[in-house]
Amino acid sequence: MALTGRDKTWPRKRWALGLAAAGTAAVLGLATGGTVTQAATAKPKPTxxxxxxxxxxxxxxxxxxxxxxxxxxxxxxxxxxxxxxxxxxxxxxxxxxxxxxxxxxxxxxxxxxxxxxxxxxxxxxxxxxxxxxxxxxxxxxxxxxxxxxxxxxxxxxxxxxxxxxxxxxxxxxxxxxxxxxxxxxxxxxxxxxxxxxxxxxxxxxxxxxxxxxxxxxxxxxxxxxxxxxxxxxxxxxxxxxxxxxxxxxxxxxxxxxxxxxxxxxxxxxxxxxxxxxxxxxxxxxxxxxxxxxxxxxxxxxxxxxxxxxxxxxxxxxxxxxxxxxxxxxxxxxxxxxxxxxxxxxxxxxxxxxxxxxxxxxxxxxxxxxxxxELIAKYKTLVDPIANKVIGHLTTPSVVRTPDDSLESPLGNLIADAQLADPTVVTDGKTPVVAFMNPGGIRADLASTGGQVTFGQAFTVQPFNNFLVSMDMTGTQIKALLEQQFSGVNGPEPAKFKVLQVAGITYTWNPAAAAGSKVVAGSIMIAGQPLVDATTYRIVTNNFLSDGGDGFPAFTTATSKFFGGLDIDAFANYLTAHDPYTPVATDRISIGS
The missing domain is CATH 3.60.21.10 (Metallo-dependent phosphatases)
Incomplete structure (x- = not known):
């Protein structure tokens, strides 16, 4: 059988080729145990x-x-x-x-x-x-x-x-x-x-x-x-x-x-x-x-x-x-x-x-x-948008660095902004849960003397994704949460992709097997236990709605409705909650 690039049995000898410290000559050596042993310097040939x-x-x-x-x-x-x-x-x-x-x-x-x-x-x-x-x-x-x-x-x-x-x-x-x-x-x-x-x-x-x-x-x-x-x-x-x-x-x-x-x-x-x-x-x-x-x-x-x-x-x-x-x-x-x-x-x-x-x-x-000159021209053109002050922070910044449960202060802020966005309300149905992919949070939310500009907010969320509200059953939400630790998002902890949330709390067990890491009975929505057969209105961005980042459970949702841009929801939330103080990371917890 022909060897393919996905054949994990292929022997992986590793060699290193790079310039020496002086930056003038290449070296070739065998990498073993995470080190590189230098060999003879390569010299260009006249031929x-x-x-x-x-x-x-x-x-x-x-x-x-x-x-x-x-x-x-x-x-x-x-x-x-x-x-x-x-x-x-x-x-x-x-x-x-x-x-x-x-x-x-x-x-x-x-x-x-x-x-x-x-x-x-x-x-x-x-x-x-x-x-x-x-x-x-x-x-x-x-x-x-x-x-x-x-x-x-x-x-x-x-x-x-x-x-x-x-x-x-x-x-x-x-x-x-x-x-x-x-x-x-x-x-x-x-x-x-x-x-x-x-x-x-x-x-x-x-x-x-x-x-x-x-x-x-x-x-x-x-x-x-x-x-x-x-x-x-x-x-x-x-x-x-x-x-x-x-x-x-x-x-x-x-x-x-x-x-x-x-x-x-x-x-x-x-x-x-x-x-x-x-x-x-x-x-x-x-x-x-x-x-x-x-x-x-x-x-x-x-x-x-x-x-x-x-x-x-x-x-x-x-x-x-x-x-x-x-x-x-x-x-x-x-x-x-x-x-x-x-x-x-x-x-x-x-x-x-x-x-x-x-x-x-x-x-x-x-x-x-x-x-x-090119950069200066576009800086002049973008300044009216970028420098508009949209709110203030009571702290120097809101960070995306997660705690042990992989929940972050900035993730909570963005999820709260999505949950509060009025553009995703349709037919009287208002979302009660929000989900945000951590990979979509590109930087900490910085401030300048406490002021937050649209440009600083955009640095956090630069994709111009649309928000999408949809119906998911309790069973579908359970499947979604397990997909944070399985499929393309597992099994190694380095691959776990924990969604940032609002309106929902739960506990997960790192030692449990893939597919059963969310602790049974721990999921609460609006303070009440999740019910498998109950339909809940949730909101996320269109990237996740399409099953992105290894979350196919979103594709099983129904009654999808497209709202406004995620960056607008984020900016409007900061304006409505001015000044903003980061909230505790207490929505996701580690347990057994």
Missing amino acids: HTQIQLLAINDFHGNLEPATGSSGNINGTPAGGAAYLATHLKQLRAAAEAKGQDSVTVAAGDLIGASPLLSAAFHDEPTIEALNGMGLEAASVGNHEFDEGWHELLRMQTGGCLPDGDGQNNQNSCPDAKHPFTGAKFKYLSANVFFENTQKTLFAPYTIKSFKDGRKVGFIGMTLENTPNIVTKSGIEGLTFKDEVETANALVPVLKKKGVESIVVLLHEGGFPADPRAYNSCPGISGPIVDINAGLDPEIDAIISGHTHQAYNCTLMDSAKQPRLVTSASSFGRLVTDVRLSIDNKTGDVDRLNTMANNQIVTQDVPQDRKTS
Whole structure:
């Protein structure tokens, strides 16, 4: 039987390939017990030609440097589009000085879940900034589908939306003199097909031809699990296929076109045991390990993403040869600088002489002028929306950090806001329970001198999801709660996805078996015990309503009614409860 990328019996020897501390030479070593033993330094051969490959991933529209822990790498302030543009120029200049060609690529989630500065304009500013940085090819990520695949096509081809000049706090093409012309780089979507066809949403691959006839093929893919983590309406009419099978089928296609050097741009990743070791992969785990094991040995490198982790090493392919696997963290804080060493005779990559380095996008370099001007223009345009004060906090912030039960103060606030939203009341039916997915809470709610602006609220909830009220029986609610600890959300505690709630309390037992972790008789709604046969009106967002994040119980609900935007409910609640004081995390408890 052919080995697949999901075969858990595949032996997982792990190798590490990265630059030495001085950042000038690659090292190859066997990773055992979470450590890396360095071997001989690789040296470029005179019979080879080096090509520079610069890579980023998970930029998420962070035109300005992110704040807090998301704005640094191991304590070093990092990120910001104007700094990123400068670093890319400097890295290309260094390669050019050595006579090396260069290509810049990305591994998905360049847009979506973006700060207001980009999201207020449907991420058009981010596409414009990436155009200016010289990006040439990018795989689609799950967040590229946040506003639907039709909108993603517009990101590629350009054009303006008739969105009512600011409807839903968004404004396409705010500068009438400069319409949005789309991405100059190529989006790739090898495993995203129109239903019942062999046609992909975007081209499955692109071939970069260099001087002397050398070629590098790039296959671009998102994770197969994308339908479970995006809004259903955004991908209606599309199917997402296995990453390994998709890439392997394209290898002979590329080879027939004379391509011997093949790189996969994959929006899926892994988790190193030490997340600070950004230039190695100690004890790496996660989907990337199995995907790498199943990929055709003819594929020479994997540029990955999705997990927002930083790593740079090699994993053994199925031919027991080391293959480069990298990820550049998120938000433009790192750039992966790869030097592919290509044999001049065969046109193939010599992996033992290929070097890679994850370089921090430090803020000690000049900001790129054109990128800075672009950011300044959109900051002026967004200021009236972003700076509007919508409330105050009695504490410096409301945090999303959960307690032992995985309930958070900010989760409670958002769930309360959803439960209080009048737009989801229909036919006299008012929701009595609210559910919020923790992954949709993107940052702590910060304040400035106690004041909370719309921009700060939007940073917390940047998806512009609609709220949906619906009917669920007590039995369906029980099934929903168990899905927090089972299916794609289990069985390991690290995968548990505890929904933030309002109007309901319960106890769960971490030691109990999957499917029976919620303590019998502990579920209370409006202070009364849950009754299996009783129908309850609940509210959530449209992402969860479609069964997102591994909660199919929501799809069994009935009498669904769409209300307003989640960010509006959040902002209105803060205004109505001004000033706001965080409430106790006493809705979910641990017990036996």
